Structure formats: structure tokens, C-alpha cells
Amino acid sequence: MDCTDVEEGYKVRYTPLVPGDYFIAVKYNGFHIVGSPFRVPCTGELLASKGVTETSSVMVETVTKVSKKSSHVSLPVFKSDASKVTSKGMGLKKAYMNKQNTFSISASDAGANLLFVAVYGPKGPCEEVFVKHLGHNSYQVNYAVRDRGDYVIIVKWGEDHIPGSPFKVEV
Structure with missing residues (x-):
């Protein structure tokens, strides 16, 4: 080997x-x-x-690896305010094993930026997290968990956490 x-x-x-x-x-x-x-x-x-x-x-x-290719991609500069992003849904409070857990995010008043969502549990990152853009900076997030325990959901608008993030969720 x-x-x-x-x-x-x-x-x-x-x-x-x-x-x-x-x-x-x-x-x-x-x-x-x-x-x-x-x-x-x-x-x-x-x-x-x-x-x-x-x-x-x-x-x-x-x-850490550095690409040998010389093409470097730079992100555009965004003007936004993560404090104006709202989130709601049962999936931010409680999750159920082997079921789709859901919550929504609205950044319609927050300006343009990138949305980052992560779900981390007792055994590491969640295996399935789906983020669907619904238009007008509104999103639906679905995730499935396979283990009991405490999970953390991190939601960032650009570099900044949205209000309430990180969220603690019991399974």
C-alpha cells in the first residue's frame, strides 16, 4: 500500500x-x-x-494545497447587512431523525451577498443540507440528521452571522 x-x-x-x-x-x-x-x-x-x-x-x-494554476478568482465586493436577514421555521428549533427538517431565510432587505449554511452534529457535519433559492433573496433550507444529540446550525450572509446564528437544535 x-x-x-x-x-x-x-x-x-x-x-x-x-x-x-x-x-x-x-x-x-x-x-x-x-x-x-x-x-x-x-x-x-x-x-x-x-x-x-x-x-x-x-x-x-x-x-494546505495551493493550486499550480495561475488563474485566481476574486469575489465581487458585496454591500449588505446580515442583521437584516430573517429566518424562521421548526428546523431552527427542533429536528427529527431520518426526516426532512426545514426552515426559511429571507434576505430581501439585506442587500446582495452569498448565503452560507452549515449543520454540525455530535458526529460531525450533517450529510445532507439543501439550500434552494426561491427568488428575491429568499431561501428554503432542508436537512436530514441520522443521529440523536445537539446540533448547531450556522447561517451566514457573507462573512457575518445572521441574527440568532449559530442556532442550537435538539434531535
Whole structure:
């Protein structure tokens, strides 16, 4: 097994010695990434004796990467006021496991900017957060949680938190 630094991230190579199902766990900060562990069915010649159980692991200390491409994208300068953004909905107070939880955001009086929404729970970031622009700087946010516990919902209009953010939500 080896790991190589590539422009998009990291490339890990391994050679299975016996045909069968292999499980590959990929973790970040000690938590499985979405989909991990991955089941990989392997076929081919028998290169070692069956019955021996082996595990291999590689740990990569990540570093901040800088693109080799010279094109730099700069954001426009926005004039807005996050304090004028309003939010409402049950999904900001209480959430239910394995159901769509919803809330709305209105930034119609806040000027132009970018909306950022994050839902973070006891086991890390929420796997599914959907933000739908409804027009006129109004948005609907849907998210699903899979674990019980306390969650934090962060809503920013540009660089600034909207009133009430971060929101504490019980599941």
C-alpha cells in the first residue's frame, strides 16, 4: 500500500493478494467520510494463502494545497447587512431523525451577498443540507440528521452571522 500526493488530493494504491471482498475505511479527523467503509470486490489470481487476515493502514498528515494554476478568482465586493436577514421555521428549533427538517431565510432587505449554511452534529457535519433559492433573496433550507444529540446550525450572509446564528437544535 502506498499514498501519493496529487493535485486533487491523495492517491492510495494497494494490491489485494486473495480474491474476495475488501473494506476500505477513509477517515478525516477520526470520523468516516461519507460512504466509508467502502466495499471493493476483487477478482483475479490467488497470490497468497487463504485464511490469513491482514490489515494495512496509511495515515496522511494533510497540508494546505495551493493550486499550480495561475488563474485566481476574486469575489465581487458585496454591500449588505446580515442583521437584516430573517429566518424562521421548526428546523431552527427542533429536528427529527431520518426526516426532512426545514426552515426559511429571507434576505430581501439585506442587500446582495452569498448565503452560507452549515449543520454540525455530535458526529460531525450533517450529510445532507439543501439550500434552494426561491427568488428575491429568499431561501428554503432542508436537512436530514441520522443521529440523536445537539446540533448547531450556522447561517451566514457573507462573512457575518445572521441574527440568532449559530442556532442550537435538539434531535
